[in-house]
Amino acid sequence: MGGAEGTAMLLYDHPLSSYAQKIRIALREKGVPFTAELPESFGTGRSDGPFAAANPRAEVPVLIDGDATIFESTIILEYIEERWPEPPLLPRDPAARAFARVTEEVCDTQYEAVNWGFGEILWFRRATGELADRMRAQAAAQTRVLQDWLAHRLGDADWFGGARFGWADAAAAPLVNRSVHYGLGPAAGSALAAWHARVRERPSVAATFAEFEAAAARMAAASDHYTSGGRRREYRDHRLEWMIKSGGVEVVLAGLRDGNIRFPWPGGA
Known part of the structure; x- marks a missing residue:
């Protein structure tokens, strides 16, 4: 390092x-x-x-x-x-660099939104009953699509960049790991599951995942801060899109009514 x-x-x-x-x-x-x-x-x-x-x-x-x-x-x-160019996270080849950035972009947008939406139901109880069941099912189905896409990009390689850990691995690791935490991880025995087992042993990732798990264990106690309006979850871009397309329009409307969600700056406080 x-x-x-x-x-x-x-x-x-x-x-x-x-x-x-x-x-x-x-x-x-x-x-x-x-x-x-x-x-x-x-x-x-x-x-x-x-x-x-x-x-x-x-x-x-x-x-x-x-x-x-x-x-x-x-x-x-x-x-x-x-x-700090050493050790490099991006490969030198322009096509490989673009490949890494595209992987990050999908993880930052579509994948993050699915995980975020699932957390809104699990941790913050934004939906209950039949609506919650439908939205969880949507999240599970979409997670499988995204993991299949990632698995295809990984192929038979150890890392998304090929022989060495890199940019795309750093971007994908938190998303896949959160799915595992939610019980929506890659299929046992799959290449993506093997990649997750490999990446979580890396010291930089292991320390970060340990911090995630410690914070996740405290979420149940902290969730009332976000449903009471003391703190408000930000319904931005792909997150809002996910909530709407996955059947959560009434979740958004309830959040606006109760004042416990917010939209981005400017004017979204």
């Missing part, structure tokens, strides 16, 4: 965020020290304080490295790769 000099960077994040986990994995792969901090105003949509000053969207992750303040996980990942 590579090394880094100077003061440890500040990473505003949440250990349950797949976007933040991707950044933790990348920093650890490169041996870059960082301090992770859950913003005090996280989930409130507040526009005051250092977190909102660093990212007006009030979303994690945010990386603060000296005078540089960067938000949006893909841009942070690009910054890390350029700032």
Whole structure:
């Protein structure tokens, strides 16, 4: 692993965020020290304080490295790769680099939205009864489609980049692992299940997954903060799309009525 000099960077994040986990994995792969901090105003949509000053969207992750303040996980990942090029996460070949970025894009959009929607039902009880059953079934079916797509891209290789762990592995690992946590993991004996078993043993990933599991164990106790309106889950882009297309229109309407969901900046607090 590579090394880094100077003061440890500040990473505003949440250990349950797949976007933040991707950044933790990348920093650890490169041996870059960082301090992770859950913003005090996280989930409130507040526009005051250092977190909102660093990212007006009030979303994690945010990386603060000296005078540089960067938000949006893909841009942070690009910054890390350029700032600490060794060991590389992106391959040198342009087509292989594009392959990695496409894998990340689908994980960040379609896959994250399915996992997020399933969590809305499991952890935050946004739907109950028959509606919850239908939406869970939708999430399970969509997860299988996404995992089949990932398995096809993995093929017979150990890693998505071929012979070495890289960008796409860091991006896919949190998503597949969350599916495993939900009981929606890859089929036993499949190439994707073998990849997950392999990736979770990697020190950078193992540490990140342990933090995820510890935070997930506390979610039941914290969920009331999000349903009471004290904190509000952000219904953004692909997440909102997932909720609508998977039968959760009334979930969105109830969240608006009860004031316990929010939309992105500007004007979405």
